[in-house]
Amino acid sequence: MDHAQLKAFVAVADSQSFSRAADSLHLTQPAVSKRIANLETELGQRLFDRVGHAVHLTPAGQTLWPRARQLLLDMEDAGTALSNLTGRVAGPLRIATSHHIGLRRLPALLSDYTRRYPEVTLEFDFVDSEQAYRDVEQGLRELAIVTLPDQPEASVAAVPVWRERLIPCVQRQHPLARKKTVAIAELGQHRAVLLGGHTFTQQKVDQMFAEHQVTLHDRTSSSYLEAIAMLVTAGQGWALLPDIMVRDELVALNVLPAIAIERSLGVVHHRERTLSNAGRALVQLLSEAASP
Structure with a gap:
């Protein structure tokens, strides 16, 4: 062989x-x-x-x-x-990440990385955080920058870099936008645009609504936060979006009791895989940039 x-x-x-x-x-x-x-x-x-x-x-x-x-x-x-052993930080570095992180979080950091290590060629695979995480867990990928699970696997080293708070929001012309406060039960009376599948984030969202005994009768979904923001901007319903995305035509809702959903984004790698010099340098840079 x-x-x-x-x-x-x-x-x-x-x-x-x-x-x-x-x-x-x-x-x-x-x-x-x-x-x-x-x-x-x-x-x-x-x-x-x-x-x-x-x-x-x-x-x-x-x-x-x-x-x-x-x-x-x-x-x-x-x-x-x-x-x-050469000590050089060079060569290809292939990274898996989500569209949201790639678009919203990485550009400035990767620009800094490229200035520091011009001999590294960055390559990206845009995949769901859950798939990228599983690939790292199985040793199939060197690095992934993803939404982190609440309880990482023992074999996976996870470095939190950013914290995001999910905010209920609507387009400015939506009926809920005119209300000073919105009872959480009222959300169940309007179409929700949420992440689809069994994502780390959606598991938290489903658990939160179950705890408040709120049933979402009219619900649509997308795999991409950018697509969800587009649908909400078009007046298709309300959504829970990261605070960094609630801009322009979107307004945050004052929901009572308050919805408090937070998630961590960061870099993961397998503890038993040897990181390349390029990979180790990126982990170090992300660690330095981590939110306090």
């Missing part, structure tokens, strides 16, 4: 697709298929069942998958440790 074969195998296993694996590896599909075929010949085992367009791991493939992934991680970690 060589490195290229293992990378192709893990890419196909992760994506359950030869074409998607080829795209992620910047190879042609025939090239990926050839690497898999060579690996299967070397092992004397079929690793994938191909049924129509679907790709499934065989029992042999299921046995190899976690071991191959760990081998690749160990090889990458060894390469990082050796590269760090």
Whole structure:
């Protein structure tokens, strides 16, 4: 087994697709298929069942998958440790983050980072915080800058950088905008535009409304805070948005009893993965910029 074969195998296993694996590896599909075929010949085992367009791991493939992934991680970690010996802060640094953090929090800090370390090439994957966090937990990513869970996993080092308070808000022409105070139960009588899915933030929101026994009968959702702000600005309902976003056409509501939802944003990395010099420098910069 060589490195290229293992990378192709893990890419196909992760994506359950030869074409998607080829795209992620910047190879042609025939090239990926050839690497898999060579690996299967070397092992004397079929690793994938191909049924129509679907790709499934065989029992042999299921046995190899976690071991191959760990081998690749160990090889990458060894390469990082050796590269760090030079002391140079250089090379590519791939970071996973959310659109909200990338747009609202990172530009000034990354500009400072680039000035300090001009030999580093920053690459970004914009994904949900929860997915990025899981990738770090599984050792698949070096760094992620995300919304932090209340209780990080023991294997994940989390450095809080920013605190955000979620504020109930509406467009200025919304009926609730004319009220000096809004009973929390009244929110259930108007359309809510909230984050979708089982995000760290939405779990807090759902728990808060459950504690106040408020049912949101008319509720729509989006995966992106920027999209939620757009919908609220268009008069589509009320939302809970980070304080940094309540500007211009949006007004905060004085809800009673007061809604107090806070969340931490920060950088995470796996405790057992060796950070590159570039990654370590970014963690240090973010730590220095952390809110008191």
